[in-house]
Amino acid sequence: MKKICVLLLVFVIILIKSGAAQENFLQYVNPLIGTKKMGHTFPGATVPFGAVQLSPDTDTLPYEMGGKYNPDVYKYCAGYQYDDPTIVGFSHTHFSGTGHSDLGDFLIMPTTGRLQLNPGTADKPETGYRSRFRHASERAEPDYYSVLLDDDHILAELTTTTRVGVHQYTFPKSEDAHIILDLMHGIYNYKDKNVWTFVRVENDTLVTGYRQTNGWARTRTVYFAMTFSKPVTSYGFASFKSYPYKGFWRRFDQSDNFPEMAGEQLRAHFDFKTGDQEKILIKFALSPVSTKNALENLQTETPGNDFEAIKKQGQQKWNKELAKIKIEALNKEDMTSFYTAMYHAFLSPTVYMDQNGEYKGLDQNVHKAEGFTNYTTFSLWDTYRALHPFFNLIQPKRNNDMIRSMLAHQQQSVHKMLPVWSHYANENWCMSGYHSVAVIADAIVKGNVSFDANQALNACIQTANVRYYDGLGTYIRRGYVPEDERPNSVSTTLEYAFDDWSIAQAARRLNRMDVYDTFMKRSQNWKNVYDPSTGFMRPRLSNGSFRKDFDVLSTNGQGFIEGNSWNYSLFVPQDPKGMIALMGGEKKFLPHLDSLFTMHLPDHFFEETEDITRDGIIGNYVHGNEPSHHVAYLYNFTAQPWKTQERIRMILKMQYKPSVDGLGGNDDCGQMSAWYIFSTLGFYPFAPGSEEYQLGSPAIKKAVLQLENGKTFTIDVQNQSDKNVYVSKVLLNGQPVKGTTIRHSDILKGGVLQFVMAARHR
Template structure:
């Protein structure tokens, strides 16, 4: 398994300084009309360790056309960090908030004079084609990005469709204006050359085409492009291994290919670039760009992208006088809508996980960039609410991946490659959640077949021990405790599909097996403690440690504090291990109040510390809601409100941890609405503390979820009661089926906790119920 920690070590990466330039907080100009997009600020997450990119894309689009300020190091997984002051150029693919880096395909850079063919270092941009820039000159709005390249006095503007990007470069008067295309540029991730092979051709006087195979994170990833300019260049110079070569009569091949297109420009002349991308071929990329951007109409593309984003962000309307909260919320909705990303061509063809080219049935789509270990928790449940039209394609994509991939069930798939990053196989959790909630159009039999093969047959990362011994020994398998916990939830997820298909024996077996996490309970220390193959606990034991020895870790990006509360489907069983509600709540309180000390080798992913709770990393995301299961929902309400206020802000470094393709944002979105899916597959939502005064959620099926919050002061965070679809409730949870076709929640809030509300044993959310 490749953990994000191991990837980071392989790259020898260092984190960026958290100090950012003062002008990095400059405001983006408001939209021309008063729509929800004025609250979206793509700068959020581009500082700190958010790993977000600021450039142009459309919802779930294959193209993410964005500036690259650096292409190596942990805080440049998305190619950009707000602490930088120079730009390498603009590439067409980027990852949103991931803990590992890749992509940055097909960099284009504009300039004047004699072009340099290497980017040059950040410490001395003049040595390469880099240019200095000012954050004051950047404009970032959904679907559009622009900046002034100060060294060349060139204005760069970017916009995009689903599978193509469009650039507009406004040049000064020059007889040596140029555009550089760099096929070697990409996320480096260490000293090895990451371009395995590339090819470049010039099929027409105004067109370049080609592709490459890379091995940054996704090993053997294929990407292709077709690039057309609005004005034929006066000269084109090709380079291989940074040496000039004759213009090719056919494809130029190699590992380091570049070219420079020169132009003569008058003052304020604009040269446009249209680039289609594809995972199939350069010819398919040409069809993509011709279909999606047929004309040289930059403003038309920009306006269309704006309209797509206005529709997307408008799916949730919230009411609040707090502008900071609205900026965080709507930017979170924006980030949530950046992935998974489209990975098919306009003709329905795509590259599968078997590296073969496949064709989709008409009307269907293929996706990639599934950060499943993160996103099964809240991002995909949010898609189930507001992206009902896409969810079947998400799930059927994952099923096809499992059928086509030599690796079986996808873990972290990226553009036809299995990265193998993180534990468990939460593609099963994502598919099962949608099936259990009744989402139509998912091939349930095919899903069950591939899920059960992984659960019952595959010799995969300790599953043999899990099936035989009911736990994974810490001296036989790395990250054994976390893997067991993940497999328990995967079993739980598959059990729901078993029931849907009437396979009750399988269901019973899987539910029983989902209790295997209990094998690690140490009643003496009251922690989940690693066990050896002889059944004994590891020693010595310190709950802040990530492992009992340096050889490998026993927990995945977490320690015993976080993992002990890492049970999502059987909170009642976990409470029982502690001996009941009182000792459980006492220990949960201690989690948030103990010293936030971590060992020296802790990965930077463990961030946003409140005691030993780590909001910046996903294993903690459900924990604050566990008080509800112990009859103390008022403690959840106070803690969740505090986390919303302290873990997020409308600033570049306003995200305490990686965005992780929507999960950090989804936690905020759902928590701000007032509920959260602790156990996503079950279809149950647990109440928290609504942040806004009202909200309307477009469910995409003609129905709407209306949320009304009655309180005298926005600071009132405690729920004193709520009604569901007009009926008063004494419970602190509800089901997806209660709102799936539309519904109404009304919260009654107060300044002080109502300790009786939701305290009865008969009104807590269910556990271990299929």
């Protein structure tokens, strides 16, 4: 009897553990959040950090109209806008939440009836292959998207593996069913973005090819292999750009079922006869190297044709990642906001290598990632602030691989520079600073290192001394970037100074004190653009004088990028106490900081800043622009830390909602989401490169962090409510926390961080 009881107890324990493992976090994720207005997210299917991000495109407007920049094109950075009534098709690559765009490769669209090889227009979709759709028939989940294409009565379903997009289309009975493959399509259509495309029909179920583009990424080639679950009955191509006589090619009749075609502007069609409710499965694999590798990716990752099995596998991957933080919230809406933020945070960077480890490098040669996964899509001006620190905490192994990818980039660079904003074997040089050094420093300082730390520090030093990069030589010589030599000079100076500080922190951790001294001195260069006569950061000229024409609220040509002087005058995360002292001490600083959240902006601010809506602004605090992300935590460095708690809870409520327009700005490859996650948990990486987190006001009742070292860190919040936003007491493992910080190393040890909340501040 005793043995039976023991066996029953073991069985119950196994069931309990199994039940915990099976908890469904997917139910709280809504990929449609952020697809309306400014979020620039996409609703389609992808696995965590997947190379294929397969999603519907509702439109892609031309970059220019009538020879002038088309401002409406900005809406389509992710290819999808919730308010649009039609879908053009489903393409395989997307950015999530960016303020710039590219990609949108290899658009597929199923149709029936008369063959049409142009997309038509949104107001007259019947003139092309696009289709009307309704959100009532649309469904979006992690690694699954479906929608009914009303015009042709076709159910479209999408799922993915890391490198393969899987389409399942349920057709009505038709003698004329078609699959359109559009190689002209692309997001952010620059004039002549397509350089060359090639399609080859290998047999009646296999098609291969590639696409070369010159868009935001100047030299980009993507290869593909596509298979059909059913043999095609016929196929054809259409070139939308004529070419002169091609000599011996005229010996072939290329008008019907000719097995290959090349050109800049190509579309292809593959034809079928379908029975009522017949499903056609398409598997579409990508490779940065070759069609051979694309086919190997396809065969390795999707050996079968079971759509539901592939979907289940992808969703299990998502559930595993989402389970790394288990929260209890006040309501289901907060659960949705939190887990959707985690979902968005795990969309990029993206895997950039084939199953065999090969990828095309920055030097346009084929390389092999040995012992690590190679990644791309590094929006570092955004993501160094909170996303990579979040990875250091929750995804440390992946963050190590991302850093090794950055180091490989640096070795392949003719400038020997770490990435600034890179994707698909290209450096876009977008935004200011060289913030990969902050990502590397943050990992070194926090002890998350599986790479050669001294080699990585050397790469940081090399990057910080490329004198011909964006005014860096003048910055090193003068201590600031002059506005009459470089635009955005103040932003650039401030961001260089922060990056220098982060290098110094890594050097101190590695006991390289000569490097530490050099870069700590450089990190004080922020003082050189502070004008004490105005109390603001101000553009300085090469003769040493401050620029005369100056508007602290203007964003137009004033020396700042994605912000104004009022915002950037608070951007000194490496030395907040020094900044407060220089600005006249707390007595002057606190009213200045308060006014940021309460002031009224003039109309010209909105007229100058096309990528900002009034919905995303609190006073002059623009949450959608990353230089402000640390600002609410500045009160912690004053005698009024309770205002940090108050502001954080206000921002969480105002800038994040579980709705399609629920993001108060571009998600920027997960940075906005990472800010939400940290701030909801109650702490934030104020200065990446430091081991310290600043405490805020948690917005959950409880959270359990499953750390990669096997330990758990629990956040327990007492007296939580929408009114109780102030922290009356903080305990770490039962001991009072003095001050406003906790350390990364304390979290890694595991334990319990307890907040006691109150309706009034202390």
